[in-house]
Amino acid sequence: MATRQTQSLARLMRAPAIILLLIWMLVPLGMTLYYSFLNYNLLSPGTTSWAGWFNYQYFYTDPAFFQSIWNTLVLVLGVLLITVCGGIAIALLIDKPIFGQGIVRILVISPFFVMPPVAALIWKNMIMHPSYGVFADIAKFFGATPVDWFAQYPLLSIILIVAWQWLPFATLILLTALQSLDGEQVEAAEMDGASAFARFTHLTLPHMSRAITVVILIQTIFLLGVYAEILVTTNGGPGYASTNLTYLIYRAARLNFDIGGAAAGGIIAVILANIVAIFLMRAVGKNLD
Amino acid sequence: MGSITLKSVRKAFGEVEVIPGVDLEINEGEFVVFVGPSGCGKSTLLRLIAGLEDVTDGQIMIDGKNVTDASPAKRGLAMVFQSYALYPHMSVRKNIAFPLKMAKMPEAEREKRVQHAAGILNLTDYLDRRPGQLSGGQRQRVAIGRAIVREPSAFLFDEPLSNLDAALRVNMRVEISELHKKLATTMIYVTHDQVEAMTMADKIVVLRAGRIEQVGSPLELYRSPANRFVGGFIGSPNMNFIEGEVAAKMGAHAIGVRPEHFHMSTSDGLLGGTVGVAEHLGSDTFLHIDLDNGPHIIARAEGEFPVHHGDRVYLTPQEGRVYRFDQNGLAI
Numbered sequence A: 001m002a003t004r005q006t007q008s009l010a011r012l013m014r015a016p017a018i019i020l021l022l023i024w025m026l027v028p029l030g031m032t033l034y035y036s037f038l039n040y041n042l043l044s045p046g047t048t049s050w051a052g053w054f055n056y057q058y059f060y061t062d063p064a065f066f067q068s069i070w071n072t073l074v075l076v077l078g079v080l081l082i083t084v085c086g087g088i089a090i091a092l093l094i095d096k097p098i099f100g101q102g103i104v105r106i107l108v109i110s111p112f113f114v115m116p117p118v119a120a121l122i123w124k125n126m127i128m129h130p131s132y133g134v135f136a137d138i139a140k141f142f143g144a145t146p147v148d149w150f151a152q153y154p155l156l157s158i159i160l161i162v163a164w165q166w167l168p169f170a171t172l173i174l175l176t177a178l179q180s181l182d183g184e185q186v187e188a189a190e191m192d193g194a195s196a197f198a199r200f201t202h203l204t205l206p207h208m209s210r211a212i213t214v215v216i217l218i219q220t221i222f223l224l225g226v227y228a229e230i231l232v233t234t235n236g237g238p239g240y241a242s243t244n245l246t247y248l249i250y251r252a253a254r255l256n257f258d259i260g261g262a263a264a265g266g267i268i269a270v271i272l273a274n275i276v277a278i279f280l281m282r283a284v285g286k287n288l289d
Numbered sequence B: 001m002g003s004i005t006l007k008s009v010r011k012a013f014g015e016v017e018v019i020p021g022v023d024l025e026i027n028e029g030e031f032v033v034f035v036g037p038s039g040c041g042k043s044t045l046l047r048l049i050a051g052l053e054d055v056t057d058g059q060i061m062i063d064g065k066n067v068t069d070a071s072p073a074k075r076g077l078a079m080v081f082q083s084y085a086l087y088p089h090m091s092v093r094k095n096i097a098f099p100l101k102m103a104k105m106p107e108a109e110r111e112k113r114v115q116h117a118a119g120i121l122n123l124t125d126y127l128d129r130r131p132g133q134l135s136g137g138q139r140q141r142v143a144i145g146r147a148i149v150r151e152p153s154a155f156l157f158d159e160p161l162s163n164l165d166a167a168l169r170v171n172m173r174v175e176i177s178e179l180h181k182k183l184a185t186t187m188i189y190v191t192h193d194q195v196e197a198m199t200m201a202d203k204i205v206v207l208r209a210g211r212i213e214q215v216g217s218p219l220e221l222y223r224s225p226a227n228r229f230v231g232g233f234i235g236s237p238n239m240n241f242i243e244g245e246v247a248a249k250m251g252a253h254a255i256g257v258r259p260e261h262f263h264m265s266t267s268d269g270l271l272g273g274t275v276g277v278a279e280h281l282g283s284d285t286f287l288h289i290d291l292d293n294g295p296h297i298i299a300r301a302e303g304e305f306p307v308h309h310g311d312r313v314y315l316t317p318q319e320g321r322v323y324r325f326d327q328n329g330l331a332i
Ligand SMILES: Nc1ncnc2c1ncn2[C@@H]1O[C@H](COP(=O)(O)OP(=O)(O)OP(=O)(O)O)[C@@H](O)[C@H]1O
Pocket: B013, B016, B018, B036, B037, B038, B039, B040, B041, B042, B043, B044, B045, B192
């Protein structure tokens, strides 16, 4: 009785927030959906007309379309791989008592506070630049030809920059997980004859599985929408080599002023994100219970 | 298999010397209990034997072999932790089999040993559960199971029962004692509960501030404590200490009398006092008595003894049951 009352009261109290969120989500989605069926170009804003499936067809037949989807997936997976593996490694390292631990931890976290375009510009002009970047200096020091990162390995460069930005997040979450590992369990495993490697695979890794899942899910959401880093470095090029879906949409909207086409791209991006989400929840969601 | 020798083992954490030097001989198959107040270094001593802490100085020998620098796994000991330290994401079966898996034992042999251990510990029905789905006592048994499958040369227990409720504690105490009889393997058991120590041990090691105060069988410690500390620690309720004139008459700085070693009377006796709290349990009567110009003591009378708050009683220590201690607290 009391529970039922509390429940309906709770539902009532929750309603305003949920309705607001729903409106917040549904209105833009509805408008995007609507625009995606219009011929609507900002170069001639007065002359909108019904386009049917044309925008989708146009987007779909764009030679960059499949490549951008592929690039999106490579970008997401590449960054996830680097941040999860690197995050575990760094977390393991800074979990050990070392000299200047506090400073080291702050340094490790700090990339997260640098805004994406700034970070990308720093990487572009000071680290990866073929004539005066740090990497070029290192290459020259060893007598090798400097690599022109953004021309030769555009997607890899973007992956490295984005991974650098997200590594602190992964490290932080994985470090807290690591620190909550029960010391007596580790000692018990030591007595049971488990080597350091066996302790890692049988104890530490399963203990961190939930944190790893959280890292993967949260990062995927953000990585599907990576955009600023591409804009300030490669502009999606050369060709379409570093164009992801988000950037392709940006291109349609801002370079071609094609609102209808961009909206269609947006809807496709939403569908792709949902497909990825379904796969992810299937694959790792069970760790969350 | 299973004799352990400590030779002037010393342990310091940085500046703090926790164990100033311990010599101890543990024979094969013995059930040895370390007791002492909180913080006296029992766990530290056990962890030194296990190899989870490095000794600062001294030697540890197992079966005559010097293992001072050997890793925990190499010492062939098994430990049961206070928190059980089960692996939460593994089933009970996998938990128990873990040390065998680490030893690269073939699957079939592993399963056989797990079944055997589960049989001994009544865990057969729970093998596929996770530790989180077990009661405290069952978890305790899984931890013991994980220890016994390895057939170690000695078991180390660090306060294994302190997380259990009183009734279960008594049960598990009996079970561990029975296990010891069955396996006849050396066991070292840490507790601060002197009842556990008295009931389970072949040999009790009383520790204070990292030093061994006395080593002996439970009754040896009960009958002839080496000093005031051991006298006060062993036995429940605690031994009463009386200083001053009465003690001086017996040629001691202080005398100790256990609560159960008083003749009680309402008319006459050596020591007079007033009853404070009287606990009538039927089987026993515990009296908290304020002695005339003396300390507060506890006395036990067998059966029923009809006195109440404020009554006067007279106590006479039993012949030969008075312990005399000198200025430094050593037994005379
Ligand atoms: N890692 C450590 N660093 C510094 N001091 C420690 C460390 N471990 C234990 N000590 C100190 O050593 C002393 C003995 O600790 P220990 O854990 O052996 O006590 P114990 O007898 O097991 O007590 P309890 O009955 O409360 O478990 C304590 O004073 C404790 O503060």
